Amino acid sequence: MSLLERLNNDMKQAMKNKEKEKLSVIRMVKAALQNEAIKLGKSQLSEDEELTVLSRELKQRKDSLQEFENAGRSDLVEKTKTEIQILELYMPKQLSEEELVQLIKETIAEVGASSKADMGKVMGAIMPKVKGKADGSLVNKLVLQHLS
Structure with a gap:
């Protein structure tokens, strides 16, 4: 439907x-x-x-x-x-923080990011994957934590 x-x-x-x-x-x-x-x-x-x-x-x-x-x-x-x-009620099921962290780690490995300078690459790759399933500011914060 x-x-x-x-x-x-x-x-x-x-x-x-x-x-x-x-x-x-x-x-x-x-x-x-x-x-x-x-x-x-x-x-x-x-x-x-x-x-x-x-x-x-x-x-x-x-x-x-x-x-x-x-x-x-x-x-x-x-x-x-x-x-x-x-x-x-109309939004898709939200990802848990654990699922999000796992997805972030996979994406960082995919794009070969190693420092905060690669933040744009990682965000560009991950946002389409989590669209509607996670808050962008939370994704941003977690990506920063994993890149530093």
């Missing part, structure tokens, strides 16, 4: 169950997907493109959450946390 089909089914279910928060998030994701398809001039996005949109939406929410916490806006913090939980 494609992401769009899943969103449509969940949207119908949220309407029946009168889950306003979930319905709102699903509509927002669908709009973001449709906007991306229009921007790219396609009728339907590939799974990879859908994942990119979902990741972007999730990252925006996490950034907003940090800002709301810093500003002491508890009302918006709770709303944003709920949105993040709903968005995470």
